[in-house]
Amino acid sequence: METPTAVPRILILGGGFAGLEAARGLAGSRAAVTLVDRQNHHVFQPLLYQVAAATLSPEDIASPIRRLLNRAANVEVLLGEAVDLDPAARAVRLADGAVLPYDVLVLATGATHAYFGHDAWARWAPGLKDLQDALRVRDRFLETFERAEREPDPEARRALLTFVIVGGGPTGVELAGTLKEMARLSLPRDFRRIRTERARVVLVEAGPRILPAFGEDLAEAAQRSLARIGVEVRVDQAVTGVDAAGVDLGAERIPARTVLWAAGVAASPLGRCLGVPLDKAGRVPVGPDLSPPGHPEIFVLGDLAAVAQEGGRPLPGLAAVALQEGRYAARAIRADLAGRPRGAFRYRDRGTMATIGRGAAIAELGAFRFAGYGAWLLWLFVHLMLLVDFRNRVFVFWQWLWAYATAQRRARLILGRLSPRPGPPSPPG
């Protein structure tokens, strides 16, 4: 990267963990930093499933990006959606037509759901990537119980009270556990005609076991915890069809009116603009400085990047990976500005965790692996500490305490479909 004498323009696309951390790392540097995101808020994605499960409200796990960066006088935040990138011209085009030139680009636009070539399934099996998704899932889940309460036909009622979650990774496991718990502990007293605790929650995984990123013993412990609260776990069963009335698993059909997708991700399409070959998931292969081949002025971070590890598999799409990559990118840019060498990115694995339900979680911290109540307390603590925003930490702590003490969900609001008046369209912008 050449070192221009003028103030270098750093453009960051994406206000997730990677982009936000890069912006923070550049606060106070002699660069003019612009962060663009299509949402006005940063979301703490690892807790998104708790919004879907009506435990937390969107405000608990999200903060305005502007506020998170308001002390950095050299950082500016724009609400907008990047739709095109011209690496030769060093410019990004936004959906509203604006063109933003850059000297250094930090590409951190993340990933979306992948339906493995079956995009039609998206309609019946929503995924969970942003707050709008989470609110949609919450609406759908709560409405289903409302509909079941009014459904006279027992078979239709059973289909309404069957929830299939596709994908046995941490998101699928956490969703299955929390939805089953809600049906068991929070809802039963509120309905007169249905037994919500009998709601069937099925977790379907195509591979030989759930939680493949964890050790086998921990995955087994998690599966036992799920079985104990009544979640049916199906492994080695690939989904072959999804429609309005159910899910096909090869020859078997599960009638289910609610299917949630936690099975696959596809990287953001902006990676295609780079003109380099992408991996199967659409990710951009980057070198040890997180730059794609031939573009030292570009950094690709987070779920959009394929960072090779020893052993060949790229780093997983975790918040911790994205955070460390963002921090590295800021350091590398500062090194460039100072004329120092960048050094290489190295991921420090501090461990992985997943929670199954009240008092049940698994944790893998290097060679140290454990499951159960202690893991759950650790999970609570770590996630509280990771919440970027002190204020949210306080609220989430209180709400967890409350939810644990009462087994109630405070956020059981259906806000979407039954909106009595359609909103007036916004004035032309």
Add this chain to the structure above:
Amino acid sequence: METPTAVPRILILGGGFAGLEAARGLAGSRAAVTLVDRQNHHVFQPLLYQVAAATLSPEDIASPIRRLLNRAANVEVLLGEAVDLDPAARAVRLADGAVLPYDVLVLATGATHAYFGHDAWARWAPGLKDLQDALRVRDRFLETFERAEREPDPEARRALLTFVIVGGGPTGVELAGTLKEMARLSLPRDFRRIRTERARVVLVEAGPRILPAFGEDLAEAAQRSLARIGVEVRVDQAVTGVDAAGVDLGAERIPARTVLWAAGVAASPLGRCLGVPLDKAGRVPVGPDLSPPGHPEIFVLGDLAAVAQEGGRPLPGLAAVALQEGRYAARAIRADLAGRPRGAFRYRDRGTMATIGRGAAIAELGAFRFAGYGAWLLWLFVHLMLLVDFRNRVFVFWQWLWAYATAQRRARLILGRLSPRPGPPSPPG
């Protein structure tokens, strides 16, 4: 009303203050009670403006109706929208075609915004009646600052940063005060190119003064408080036009990209099915037992009812009125069941309050009237106590404390327009 030997069926339409209170009052009676609402939640409407102003989240001021009534074994809750009422057949039809017969009907479907014959204005000047409205207003308000930050033309920027609130009642006053405060105290540090504290907030009232329901001295105190924080108050100025770019006040035009409507209400259209003459606002005139002429088996409550007071003016559309009416209806129905006389409804006015901003409110408790910090503390206390749900009380208390200490708004999320993926349509119901 005849006293059937079978269990009498009481149908309550509307889960607002009146309907919910009626249902609570009938808990444990020998009637089979069904409450129908088109939302799954009860909303504490007096705090709706704080959701619009990003201080509280929807979850703070709303609770699932089912949960609020789950201890009443003889009360059942249905999610549905009543679209037709046949008083001769004693049956209500829901939007999904279901027909609900009743022995006693409690009609408490409330009111919506009225644009005085200018329905086209609704598009540009949204009102504030439910959580969806409040989220829409929040989105619009926050987006306007985002757009202003990117607007190079100073005149267009000024129009973006001008907010007109139509209607000088408590809702209009509270909205104007809180929006101006947000622009003054919460946002300035977050923007680089605009001075949010210079945002212009104009409160327009057609009558000779704001807060006509309060004494003149208090209304003047409120107006001084508004002026002190920088809200422009215009009285005796009727709105003659609203469009995408501004508001007409007779000959004067205020260029403004955000207009909020707090000027008038029209009663729910279900009142028309009763076949009795309605008042100008579409309300149903009821007798001292809150029944319309000729229908002792029907009670009309809340914003839909016109209850004559001494002096001729009907009771105002306040939460306190609706609550007392709901309580009365339950007592009257119990009296009917026991073969006792109903007695007459009498409203006990315990006072009215409105808040203008941090540390400023007015309160009128009979002959005792006061303004300022004490009134504000009282307002806080009373509204906390009125929140139906203990849990929400705790959260709202903490959030107010936080907001007061930091001048921050925790709920500054834009959730509506920029939704990256359109939601999949719900399966056919």
